[in-house]
Amino acid sequence: MIQFQHVFKSYGQGANILADINFSIAPGEFVFVSGPSGAGKSTLLKLIGGLEAPTRGSVIVKGQHMDQIGSRARPYLRRAVGVILQNMHLLYDRSAFENVMLPLAVIGLSSDKAAARARAAIAKVGLSGKEQLNPIALSGGEQQRLAIARAIVNKPAILIADEPTANLDQASAQKILEVFRDFNRVGVTTLIASHDLELLRRHANRTLLIEPGRFKDLGTHA
Numbered sequence: 001m002i003q004f005q006h007v008f009k010s011y012g013q014g015a016n017i018l019a020d021i022n023f024s025i026a027p028g029e030f031v032f033v034s035g036p037s038g039a040g041k042s043t044l045l046k047l048i049g050g051l052e053a054p055t056r057g058s059v060i061v062k063g064q065h066m067d068q069i070g071s072r073a074r075p076y077l078r079r080a081v082g083v084i085l086q087n088m089h090l091l092y093d094r095s096a097f098e099n100v101m102l103p104l105a106v107i108g109l110s111s112d113k114a115a116a117r118a119r120a121a122i123a124k125v126g127l128s129g130k131e132q133l134n135p136i137a138l139s140g141g142e143q144q145r146l147a148i149a150r151a152i153v154n155k156p157a158i159l160i161a162d163e164p165t166a167n168l169d170q171a172s173a174q175k176i177l178e179v180f181r182d183f184n185r186v187g188v189t190t191l192i193a194s195h196d197l198e199l200l201r202r203h204a205n206r207t208l209l210i211e212p213g214r215f216k217d218l219g220t221h222a
C-alpha cells in the first residue's frame, strides 16, 4: 500500500531530515509514527500525501511512484489519501458543514449527493447537529473531529494525521483515537504521527520511530 525505498529528504540546501528510509505498510494497517519534535514525522506524512517530494528515492502509494505520476493521476491519488495536518486548516468563515463539503466540490457530485455524503461524514465523527456552527464554536476535540470528517468525506483508502491529539485532554484524545480505529476497522490504512508516549503505550500498534539520524521500525508491540 505504502512503500519507501531509500528515501532521502532535505529542504533547500539543508541537511537530510530523512536519510535512506525503507519500510512498507500493508493495506489495513494502523501505524504510529513517533519521535522527538523536529525529527521529521510531518515530513514523512507529507511525502505519503504527495505534499512534498523526496530528494532521492521512491515513495510508492497504491502502486504509484509519487514522483512519476502524471497530472491526470495526481488528483485521484490525492483523493486516495485523506490528510489531517497539524493546524487543521479549517475555514473559520464557513460552517462546519461547508468545511466538509469543500473536498467534494471538485469531484463533480450532484449537490444532493454531496450534501448527503458530507452529512454522513459528520455523523461518523459524532458531530451531527453541529453542522451549521462555525468551527470556532467547536471545542478543540470537536474541531479535530471536523478535520477528520473533511479528510474522509472522499472515502480515502489511506488516512494520515499529524499529531491529531495534541492539546487535547486524555478523554478527548481517546475519542479521537476511537474515530481513527473505526475507520481502520472498515479497512482504511491509518498512519498517525504522535510524540505522546502515553498514547502510544496504551495503544499497542506498529510504530515507526524517527529520531535525528536514526529510523527504526519497532514493529507491532503488545
Ligand SMILES: Nc1ncnc2c1ncn2[C@@H]1O[C@H](COP(=O)(O)OP(=O)(O)OP(=O)(O)O)[C@@H](O)[C@H]1O
Pocket (backbone or CB within 6 Å): 011, 012, 017, 035, 036, 037, 038, 039, 040, 041, 042, 043, 044, 195
Ligand atoms: N518546508 C520546510 N522548509 C524548510 N525546513 C522544513 C520545512 N518543513 C520542515 N522543515 C524542517 O524539517 C525538520 C523536520 O520537520 P517536521 O515538521 O517533519 O518534524 P516533526 O517530527 O513533525 O516535528 P514536530 O513533532 O515538532 O511537528 C525541522 O527541522 C523543520 O524545521
